[in-house]
Amino acid sequence: MPFKISSFEEYQSEYKKSTANPEAFWDDIAKHYQWSKPWDKTLEWEFKTPKVKWFLGGKLNITENCIDRHLKDKGDQKALIWESNDPNEESTSLTYNQLHQEVCKMANVLKSHGIKKGDRVCFYMPMILELGISVLACARIGAIHSVVFAGFSSKALADRIKDASCKMLITSDGINRGGKKIPAKTLVDEALKDCPSIESVLVKRCCGLEINMKAGRDFEIPVELEKVNADCPAEPMDSEDPLFILYTSGSTGKPKGVVHTCGGYMVYAGYSFANVFQYENKDVYWCTADIGWITGHSYILYGPLLNGATSIMFEGIPTFPDAGRFWDVVDKHKVNQFYTAPTAIRALMACGDQHFENKNLSSLKVIGSVGEPINEEAWHWYNDKIGKGNCALVDTWWQTETGGIMLSGLGKHSPMKPSHAGYPLPGIQTVLLDQSGKEIEANQQEGYLAVKFPWPSIIRTTYGDHERCKNVYFSHYDGYYFTGDGAKRDENGMYRVIGRVDDVINCSGHRLGTAEVEDALDEHEEVVESAVVGYPHPIKGQGIYAFVIIDSKMQASEEIKKSIIDTIISEIGPIAKPDKIQFVSGLPKTRSGKIMRRILRKIAEGDTSNLGDVSTLIDPTVVEEIKGGKV
Numbered sequence: 001m002p003f004k005i006s007s008f009e010e011y012q013s014e015y016k017k018s019t020a021n022p023e024a025f026w027d028d029i030a031k032h033y034q035w036s037k038p039w040d041k042t043l044e045w046e047f048k049t050p051k052v053k054w055f056l057g058g059k060l061n062i063t064e065n066c067i068d069r070h071l072k073d074k075g076d077q078k079a080l081i082w083e084s085n086d087p088n089e090e091s092t093s094l095t096y097n098q099l100h101q102e103v104c105k106m107a108n109v110l111k112s113h114g115i116k117k118g119d120r121v122c123f124y125m126p127m128i129l130e131l132g133i134s135v136l137a138c139a140r141i142g143a144i145h146s147v148v149f150a151g152f153s154s155k156a157l158a159d160r161i162k163d164a165s166c167k168m169l170i171t172s173d174g175i176n177r178g179g180k181k182i183p184a185k186t187l188v189d190e191a192l193k194d195c196p197s198i199e200s201v202l203v204k205r206c207c208g209l210e211i212n213m214k215a216g217r218d219f220e221i222p223v224e225l226e227k228v229n230a231d232c233p234a235e236p237m238d239s240e241d242p243l244f245i246l247y248t249s250g251s252t253g254k255p256k257g258v259v260h261t262c263g264g265y266m267v268y269a270g271y272s273f274a275n276v277f278q279y280e281n282k283d284v285y286w287c288t289a290d291i292g293w294i295t296g297h298s299y300i301l302y303g304p305l306l307n308g309a310t311s312i313m314f315e316g317i318p319t320f321p322d323a324g325r326f327w328d329v330v331d332k333h334k335v336n337q338f339y340t341a342p343t344a345i346r347a348l349m350a351c352g353d354q355h356f357e358n359k360n361l362s363s364l365k366v367i368g369s370v371g372e373p374i375n376e377e378a379w380h381w382y383n384d385k386i387g388k389g390n391c392a393l394v395d396t397w398w399q400t401e402t403g404g405i406m407l408s409g410l411g412k413h414s415p416m417k418p419s420h421a422g423y424p425l426p427g428i429q430t431v432l433l434d435q436s437g438k439e440i441e442a443n444q445q446e447g448y449l450a451v452k453f454p455w456p457s458i459i460r461t462t463y464g465d466h467e468r469c470k471n472v473y474f475s476h477y478d479g480y481y482f483t484g485d486g487a488k489r490d491e492n493g494m495y496r497v498i499g500r501v502d503d504v505i506n507c508s509g510h511r512l513g514t515a516e517v518e519d520a521l522d523e524h525e526e527v528v529e530s531a532v533v534g535y536p537h538p539i540k541g542q543g544i545y546a547f548v549i550i551d552s553k554m555q556a557s558e559e560i561k562k563s564i565i566d567t568i569i570s571e572i573g574p575i576a577k578p579d580k581i582q583f584v585s586g587l588p589k590t591r592s593g594k595i596m597r598r599i600l601r602k603i604a605e606g607d608t609s610n611l612g613d614v615s616t617l618i619d620p621t622v623v624e625e626i627k628g629g630k631v
């Protein structure tokens, strides 16, 4: 049984095997990892409750598989390379030996602060090596990490800390982002006014910012590291013990904590990395995501390290100091596999050819895309200008909840088609459903993307609220995991993912619930009611369009707009800033009080010619007003 597939024919036969007998298939794959106790049973599942368990009774530690296992052959090979925000700063790296030492030391620091198996540790940090090291240190001792993207506001951070009752927070003085410095520790101090569960805060200075250190609570990481040794045996974890929580937005309510477990997540993160990127010994791999998102978890840290790869951690942004930065880094480190998001591709495409024309880029073998649909123009630019027609372009569709890549080409072994993610990975039984939940058998049809059989890294629960996991993913269609995406298959069965079919906006590859943005808008004193929809945006994929009713005593003005935006920044963070705000006097509501978003979406798209049936609205005249309104 090959762990890494090496032709399309082999993919087809592996796929067949994986569906004919999934247990036997995953049994064989899982044997490629190191377990301290083998599992007794491969799979138990039902999608009603839901309850899914993989490799039952097995014991393992993912860091032994990510690090210790490679020490014999690859101890001196680079595991992580760090590339600074500042192009003039030397890049640094850690070999597998060094990473082992650093992770063990950091794990001992966590222990010395009372962190034990099962405790939750929150992260609010830039992309520096200490982030990778400390996340792995949690896994080493069985603490559950919850990384919060450091672009979220202190309020959003506090919500996430409280939801998981985190005991420790790991942060930095600030964050270097292009020419700016973001005062991370100050934001943390604000958040912690309201988070009694946090007992200690570990801080790494990387920005030279003045910060307050609260005696007895805040500790400097280098000082703490001086006090410990580098000996830390890995905690044997049950296959189904939680490994991490990662918050993500849905169509209703507050963001939810997606829970992944040790065994299944490990098996799938490693397997999918090896196959999609076709990593070969000594290659240098670079994923530009942030570890605050699932892509960073699975394909900067865990997936690459499980395969003994060399993975780059990049602190900066694509356009600093100029729009050639990505390509400079590719040439500097001779990157072989490069993985980024369509929003970055489109932004760089718009900056002009001069930024890549003088770059070499010949080291590239596989270029990947993730996070949102890649439109044909961006696909061709990426393939022709960056891949120079010589690379495999893998469009990878997956989600925080799936833990790993579900639909994608496998390096150069799969057919490529613009804007098509392609075929499911072995073990992934995707289907398209019609409105009534019936499987669409024929190709060239559109439907709701769902999965009918569990794979090892499927979401296990939403932290502290299993009912929510059931309602969001398993109740729409009996017996299926529902993705929230719409998709189409072409005549050969290749999938093209079209986008969300629920009230989730994908803005620059960031997932935001319309309800979440509306709740934040409603926090503004003068906002009476609001409705938020997504609309096509040339760079961001989708932009955020807010229809807002303000207090009748107030005059609509640029000032109010600005203060509304400030409210969003403080409630969620700059990633949720509306691109357009339109003041309206009413919203199109049905008699039952539901906002007819379909109409608002059409107006936001600028397509007002056919708004469909508006007769069920309480007051159809509001539609005319909104149509004629200004942004």
Ligand code: WTA
Residues within 6 Å of the ligand: 248, 293, 294, 295, 369, 370, 371, 372, 373, 374, 395, 396, 397, 398, 399, 400, 401, 421, 483, 484, 485, 497, 498, 499, 500, 506, 509, 510, 511
């Ligand atoms: C969207 C990111 C089209 C999709 C890994 C999904 C995509 C959501 C693709 C998950 C793709 C991700 N083509 N759409 N290749 N990749 N999406 O949880 O709508 O941040 O449901 O995970 O992004 O976003 P999340």
